[in-house]
Amino acid sequence: xxxxxxxxLQLNPxxxxxxxxxxxxxxxxxxxxxxxxxxxxxxYNRQLAAAKKAAALAACLCQKVQKALLQSDVQSKYDKxxxxxxxxxxxxxVSYILEKELxxxxxxxxxxxxxxxxxxxxxxxxxxxITELVNETLASDGMADMMPLSEEDVLVAxxxxxxxxxxxxxxxxxxxxxxxxxxxxxxxxxxALALLDEGKVVLGVLACPxxxxxxxxSHNQLISKDDVGCLFYAHVxxxxxxxxxxxxKSTKVHVSATENPEEASFFxxxxxxxxxxxxxxxxxxxxxxxxxxxxxVCRTLYFCKKLVIxxxxxxxxx
Numbered sequence: 001x002x003x004x005x006x007x008x009l010q011l012n013p014x015x016x017x018x019x020x021x022x023x024x025x026x027x028x029x030x031x032x033x034x035x036x037x038x039x040x041x042x043x044y045n046r047q048l049a050a051a052k053k054a055a056a057l058a059a060c061l062c063q064k065v066q067k068a069l070l071q072s073d074v075q076s077k078y079d080k081x082x083x084x085x086x087x088x089x090x091x092x093x094v095s096y097i098l099e100k101e102l103x104x105x106x107x108x109x110x111x112x113x114x115x116x117x118x119x120x121x122x123x124x125x126x127x128x129x130i131t132e133l134v135n136e137t138l139a140s141d142g143m144a145d146m147m148p149l150s151e152e153d154v155l156v157a158x159x160x161x162x163x164x165x166x167x168x169x170x171x172x173x174x175x176x177x178x179x180x181x182x183x184x185x186x187x188x189x190x191x192a193l194a195l196l197d198e199g200k201v202v203l204g205v206l207a208c209p210x211x212x213x214x215x216x217x218s219h220n221q222l223i224s225k226d227d228v229g230c231l232f233y234a235h236v237x238x239x240x241x242x243x244x245x246x247x248x249k250s251t252k253v254h255v256s257a258t259e260n261p262e263e264a265s266f267f268x269x270x271x272x273x274x275x276x277x278x279x280x281x282x283x284x285x286x287x288x289x290x291x292x293x294x295x296x297v298c299r300t301l302y303f304c305k306k307l308v309i310x311x312x313x314x315x316x317x318x
Contacts, residue, residue: 044195044203048235050101051172051193051205053141056231056245057097058090058176058191059207061137063229065089066183066209084183085126088113089133090176090191092157096138096149098172099160111161111174118155127151167199186210205233213244 065086091113099107118127128151135148149157165171172195179189191207213227229245232253241250268280 044197044235046102047105047170047195048203048205048233050098051195051203052231052233053101054094054097055191055193055205055207056247057137057141058093059209059229059231059245060140061089061093061133062086062177062183062189062191063209064133064136066186069184069186084177084180085130085133086183087177087180088118088126088154088158089130089137091161091174092130092134092154093137094174094176094191094193095157095160096134106169107160108163108165108169108171109161109174110163110165110171112176113158114162115155115158118158127154130154165196169198171196182210202236203234205231207231207245209245 065084091111095109095111098109117123118130131149131151131154134154134157138146138149161174163171165173172193175190175192177183177189178192179187181187183189188208188210191209192204193206194204195202208230210228211230213230227244230242231245232240232242234240240253242253243250
């Protein structure tokens, strides 16, 4: 397309009619913008593929941990925030996969965890458990022929998330478990991964290991109510898509076109700290709306699948 534009520009403008001349030069910037959009869309394909693989594998690890959640799998950091084996394992898997899949690219990851607590003597049992889970997860993806990661390899992978980021270059941003409370009570949580390029978000992947496929699948898809695990991803200039964690065919998702408030689904936060349930109920009653609780971490996905039209979040802290 660029070559054709150049050839057109080489024409003698005097040979063009007065009408075609302005049309030609008006169309040139439009065509160039189309070229740039196509270039942007193509330029992050490798990163998107790596991000989808990393998030899906991390989700599989988290599913396994949640099913066999043990008391020893939970500890407390200095701020009393629960930290789980899955948190560390998820970060280690994502970090390892991104570096392995994108070896020619400079790697910068901004993430939540570091290995400081895991290097303590009292955490050696937890570190062993994390290392086993990471190796089992990588082996399940056909990496069984590689040398198993050592405990030090896993610690290094976790510490790869200590980048400070910045406004220049490309930086991955990871929340290894978004919704720790939901994870601990067997509810909704997500692995959230995004790529920044020169300070702008260019792609994002959200793996939701506990989200039922039946709740977000298209009407013409036959999905068992027992099937869980969704992967949502967005790529600059291409829209948002959803697929199962096992890599089934992607489906494009959209927000609802509903305009009548009386037909809207009205949700609020499940967490009391994120909302005022009594006030939300009163608002819903005044507006004659049916109010439901929502898992915070998946609210955006419910919007995308048109399950939620209105979402009310009232700040309860100063």
